[in-house]
Amino acid sequence: MTSKDAVSHMSLALEEAKAAAERGEVPVGAVIVSADGKVLAAAGNRTRELQDPTAHAEILAIRAACSEVSDERLVGCSLYVTLEPCPMCAAAVSFARLKRLYYAASDPKGGGVEQGARVFNQPTCHHAPEIYPGIGEAEASFLLKDFFEQRRS
């Protein structure tokens, strides 16, 4: 996996985040790529639309990718997400046995990877992905900031 591929996969996740914002959802997007570089799933947040607090972009992408490969695990696959996963999604990444996690912006308020629960650092976590933060960070942060500013005005 070259970094050029990583940038292009994160761009796709950012497109999903923009589409989520246009639906009135918190702008977070996620993409899952197979070991051989095929995009298996792309999703954005749909918690409001589906009236489902678990319908985070990562969860929807994991469900779609598992369905695509007809497996409960995504061994060797990579997840690209525009915001640091929350504890729920981090746990799902572990359960799915995803090999790599790329995320754009850190989430000091709700993240569960670098802060808060630090799910992958717990002794009860039985699979931790390789973690690559920061690709697309500026654009992902801008989308979130813009979204919440517009909601306040």
Ligand SMILES: [Zn+2]
């Ligand atoms: Zn989440």
